[in-house]
Amino acid sequence: DYAALKPIVIGICGGDGIGPVITHESARVLKHLLADEVKSGKIVFKDIDGLTIENRAKAGKAIPDDVLAELKTCHVILKGPTTTPRAGDPWPNIESANVAMRKELDLFANVRPVKVPAQGIDWTFFRENTEGSYTLGSNGVNVSDDLAFDFTVTTTQGTERIARLAYEFARKNKKNRVSIITKANVIKTTDGKFLRLCQEIGKDYPEITTDDWYIDITTAKLIDEKRRRDFKVFVLPNLYGDIITDEAAEFQGGVGTAGSANIGKCYAMFEAIHGSAPRMISEGRGPYADPCSMLRATVMLLSHIGYQKQADKLERALDICMFDEKRLTVTGRADGATCAAFGDYVLETAEKLS
């Protein structure tokens, strides 16, 4: 209950690549909307700068200890994209900072809304966020030069809590359908368990229809203009949630338009669903990065800590700005609007909304 917290500490964590650009801009908008609360001491902002690939490489850890300690002094975090080292990169093979933060702060639910009102699309994805194929991420086993293993994990508690959250959301928001997405016909043990447990939880919500689909055909159904609007709430294991939310975001304008809430019992973290686009920086296009995804994440943050009025205001402003001419110029190209100019425009628009 955030109303009881005094102050609520909001961490601002820039990340890599275009992360600092779009996070700084979103923080500016956020601070503006919460100016009164900052003045009255209800809200405190805290900059957390150390989550860069350089620092992580030096520490040989997905999140350096001092950064993790700082993150833990916050209640909620607005986090920019971070670069995940990969084979051939100059960095050691450390885990993704996103994935590590989700685990370290036990952010078990990754909530990703996708809305295209004109097409009747109003989806909310509840992606399990701490286990599945991500559990042991960097800890697969090379049994020999010829044979490599990775592991997928489903726990009862991990599944029940994400299912519960999805159904509670559906009930509260009067969504009449929850779709459980797995590949339980092949990945029988873990996905089978996930499906079964979600169906069990669903029985506590007799007013909601539960159905279930395999992940393969679901990616096709999202494209089917006649059937896709029937979907409302999805609950799904980590990897399928990762995959399908990128596809889903495309209907709304691409991953650059999609925010995401990572929710746990003690912490919550809000981020874009896309990566850090290092090439934009190396090509000098950093100032032109598109902040829409982070601003959508900012809406979710505001709503999460109970500032619904501000959340609505920012959301409405974004709905206007994103589909307006000016939005079209925030393309990440050096001849488009800058990230800061788009931030100004969103703020101006929000102010006019009274």
Place this chain on the structure above:
Amino acid sequence: DYAALKPIVIGICGGDGIGPVITHESARVLKHLLADEVKSGKIVFKDIDGLTIENRAKAGKAIPDDVLAELKTCHVILKGPTTTPRAGDPWPNIESANVAMRKELDLFANVRPVKVPAQGIDWTFFRENTEGSYTLGSNGVNVSDDLAFDFTVTTTQGTERIARLAYEFARKNKKNRVSIITKANVIKTTDGKFLRLCQEIGKDYPEITTDDWYIDITTAKLIDEKRRRDFKVFVLPNLYGDIITDEAAEFQGGVGTAGSANIGKCYAMFEAIHGSAPRMISEGRGPYADPCSMLRATVMLLSHIGYQKQADKLERALDICMFDEKRLTVTGRADGATCAAFGDYVLETAEKLS
């Protein structure tokens, strides 16, 4: 080399649900196109009836021993969809017959073409077909009531042979790009190995550009009308291949329009990419099942055994019939054309093509 075989034995294996309906119809078309070869003894057809869910349940095996023995007497197989038992079904928890057949006959490559000429889409997916997350399918471990494990496996040989096939196809068909799709930023050990080995093989094909993408963003890119036509050939682990080919088929008219070749060193099996639709049977709509996917698989079979002229003829006839008025009446609804009537129409059309 099929030219050296005398006779080539083609197994016809109906499967479950609508499987027998659409397989029978496709076999009828196939036999018609190969009538001379059957007469001259170059080709022999063999019906394999036992791959039903009832028989499999009785045997407690994904493929009963006698059926497997029969399958192994064939060179190539045309196989209808089979029903995969799932939790709550009256069947024991046996593995998918598809998955089992791919393993038993070592059909390591699942080749799935998707074409939408009007949109410049001409994709061929090379899905690794015997390992990845499918390797131990039904052999995950319930460590306790609370904790379940599944396993993903990548082997050097398994990866190299699918990569080699994809690049050879690209070279032969003058495709200038091969895209390797993984989630190597998270599933580092197995997907990392898959990516690295494919890149290595790619070095033998300097005329072909290799790029690589993560599976999540790839599902978005396929939707992007400006960028998707850049993709040509994909090579990808089993699970991602499963997922993305259903999405891709949707652009072409849905999974009901997509055939698939399962290729190994000793055997090859051709099938639809969709399931057995048991509900169509129980609702009495079986005769109205749409055979297009199986007919596309039949084209691939003809081409595979070296009857390219017949393959082209059938493909051209399908291209005409599928996008024609009559095609629109093969909707699986009881007031549409029957499967048999559509088969007649395809044959008639093929005959007219000289």
